[in-house]
Amino acid sequence: xxxxxxxxxxxxxxxxxxxxxxxxxxxxxxxxxxxxxxxxxxxxxxxxxxxxxxxxxxxxxxxxxxxxxxxxxxxxxxxxxxxxxxxxxxxxxxxxxxxxxxxxxxxxxxxxxxxxxxxxxxxxxxxxxxxxxxxxxxxxxxxxxxxxxxxxxxxxxxxxxxxxxxxxxxxxxxxxxxxxxxxxxxxxxxxxxxxxxxxxxxxxxxxxxxxxxxxxxxxxxxxxxxxxxxxxxxxxxxxxxxxxxxxxxxxxxxxxxxxxxxxxxxxxxxxxxxxxxxxxxxxxxxxxxxxxxxxxxxxxxxxxxxxxxxxxxxxxxxxxxxxxxxxxxxxxxxxxxxxxxxxxxxxxxxxxxxxxxxxxxxxxxxxxxxxxxxxxxxxxxxxxxxxxxxxxxxxxxxxxxxxxxxxxxxxxxxxxxxxxxxxxxxxxxxxxxxxxxxxxxxxxxxxxxxxxxxxxxxxxxxxxxxxxxxxxxxxxxxxxxxxxxxxxxxxxxxxxxxxxxxxxxxxxxxxxxxxxxxxxxxxxxxxxxxxxxxxxxxxxxxxxxxxxxxxxxxxxxxxxxxxxxxxxxxxxxxxxxxxxxxxxxxxxxxxxxxxxxxxxxxxxxxxxxxxxxxxxxxxxxxxxxxxxxxxxxxxxxxxxxxx
Numbered sequence: 001x002x003x004x005x006x007x008x009x010x011x012x013x014x015x016x017x018x019x020x021x022x023x024x025x026x027x028x029x030x031x032x033x034x035x036x037x038x039x040x041x042x043x044x045x046x047x048x049x050x051x052x053x054x055x056x057x058x059x060x061x062x063x064x065x066x067x068x069x070x071x072x073x074x075x076x077x078x079x080x081x082x083x084x085x086x087x088x089x090x091x092x093x094x095x096x097x098x099x100x101x102x103x104x105x106x107x108x109x110x111x112x113x114x115x116x117x118x119x120x121x122x123x124x125x126x127x128x129x130x131x132x133x134x135x136x137x138x139x140x141x142x143x144x145x146x147x148x149x150x151x152x153x154x155x156x157x158x159x160x161x162x163x164x165x166x167x168x169x170x171x172x173x174x175x176x177x178x179x180x181x182x183x184x185x186x187x188x189x190x191x192x193x194x195x196x197x198x199x200x201x202x203x204x205x206x207x208x209x210x211x212x213x214x215x216x217x218x219x220x221x222x223x224x225x226x227x228x229x230x231x232x233x234x235x236x237x238x239x240x241x242x243x244x245x246x247x248x249x250x251x252x253x254x255x256x257x258x259x260x261x262x263x264x265x266x267x268x269x270x271x272x273x274x275x276x277x278x279x280x281x282x283x284x285x286x287x288x289x290x291x292x293x294x295x296x297x298x299x300x301x302x303x304x305x306x307x308x309x310x311x312x313x314x315x316x317x318x319x320x321x322x323x324x325x326x327x328x329x330x331x332x333x334x335x336x337x338x339x340x341x342x343x344x345x346x347x348x349x350x351x352x353x354x355x356x357x358x359x360x361x362x363x364x365x366x367x368x369x370x371x372x373x374x375x376x377x378x379x380x381x382x383x384x385x386x387x388x389x390x391x392x393x394x395x396x397x398x399x400x401x402x403x404x405x406x407x408x409x410x411x412x413x414x415x416x417x418x419x420x421x422x423x424x425x426x427x428x429x430x431x432x433x434x435x436x437x438x439x440x441x442x443x444x445x446x447x448x449x450x451x452x453x454x455x456x457x458x459x460x461x462x463x464x465x466x467x468x469x470x471x472x473x474x475x476x477x478x479x480x481x482x483x484x485x486x487x488x489x490x491x492x493x494x495x496x497x498x499x500x501x502x503x504x505x506x507x508x509x510x511x512x513x514x515x516x517x518x519x520x521x522x523x524x525x526x527x528x529x530x531x532x533x534x535x536x537x538x539x540x541x542x543x544x545x546x547x548x549x550x551x552x553x554x555x556x557x558x559x560x561x562x563x564x565x566x567x568x569x570x571x572x573x574x575x576x577x578x579x580x581x582x583x584x585x586x587x588x589x590x591x592x593x594x595x596x597x598x599x600x601x602x603x604x605x606x607x608x609x610x611x612x613x614x615x616x617x618x619x620x621x622x623x624x625x626x627x628x629x630x631x632x633x634x635x636x637x638x639x640x641x642x643x
Contacts (some may be wrong), residue, residue, distance in 0.1 A: 024041065027069060079137065093365055093447040148307075155324060158164075159311070160314065172482050173426075180485065220505065221560070225561050227400050229396065246274070249335070251280070252335070283296065283305065284324065286312075287311060315604045317427055319424075323424045337454070340611040344454065347450070351367075363415050364448070368454070369452050370526070379459065396449040403501040460614065471607040473592050516586065561577065
């Protein structure tokens, strides 16, 4: 769909003689009963939506038939075949205006093609017939696709952040600075030299240097666990907003070889409880993904769902596709779902209600992700326990304390203007979500928790899990390197608390994962020989105290959030898996070393996770339903959702 920004119903709608909005009044004599048009007009008035989209949503007429009738009303020819717009111009402005010049060798026989929508459609109808042969009417879908193809090279550069030199310093594409490389080399050389000359003292010195980082991460986890949940949004009905106040919502879904979950995804989208005329759903398909294109061509998609072919280019990443959707988005709000996601049908309404009641600096809401098939193996079950701690305890706790988080890659909801203000996503970062969280904080925006669940699919095999987790950690490395190139700027822009949170969550997570076995073995050996609890010198006393503190409080920080998360999610059976968490984080260590290797050898490679392998996924509980006691039950009933 064309245009950008929020499209609401115009004030003081002009009507035809029949009392209908001009956008649909001309359809009265073209086979649609006036009573049906009147009902669509009432819905448009009640919801403050576009009358034409209400007609589409009701199934009274399809897009092509509508624009054929529009062409007849305006006295213009209708063109149903291919055409070639002239490249150039401002892409968003052309979409809003709905008119573009045509190349001289185009088969239309016209100088211009037009596919007006929203305010442009209304203005054109109010001005009356054109009776021109040099202007042809086309459908918006053909218009957008042809315009995208004509400007493929320019759009590919924009989506890859390659046309904005000012963003280069904040992109993973740049890599590390010369100062960062020198500092890293000197640090590695010092550690290696120390390990040869005085290995024990070097180990203690490194432990002392890293100790505050470990403690910072522990304090964040414990502090988040201590934070008390806020009152229940559902019970208070504070999330309920009249349809007339709901903005247009863009939903972007990047797809690459996802035929296995296509039907499931479309079923989830059909269940979204949001006015269809205010939905702008975009399925983002790579140009060479012919399998997905063929699969979608066989399906009759509802009018609010459009297929967007992403122009070929590098890098082949999810954020590059998302940037294209952001360029063309109609919605005032913007969200992302992955192919396998099954969101709570009320999620968009809840997010819109939260944004409508919040100051403009609230730019992002993170919904809660749920692994819904833990019974299929030990890895999915441990993944479910990890996610329960992260999305029920850690993220909500940090956000309630006013601290930013490393965003998840799906079910995060944005103000579209804020997204555009920070330049969208970094196409070269394989955890574009984590990077975006940092840039939003640096720009002065806040993030919030959205107590609505999205069901996700976890990898079933160790190999798939390691590939996914190594990509995440590699992205953390990219984000850390990117934003530490100018640490003073980050500190000034984001502030000390946010900077501390990102350093602890980013660097702390990476170093903890990499050093996990080293420090575990060293602590065990020191305990066995007695030096851990009975140091013989001052230096050893400090190191011993730090080590004991880190291990004692670290153990609490390791087990407490997932335990609380399992209880808050209504899944006490997950508590049986707590003793296995140290071994699970041992696997995270393996993934971290894989990520370090990939960062050096395949920095921008995207390790795709194959979806659609889960055999059984638990259904969402109906509102008012009982809480389950399965390993991961259906999400809690509305009365149990926390803000």
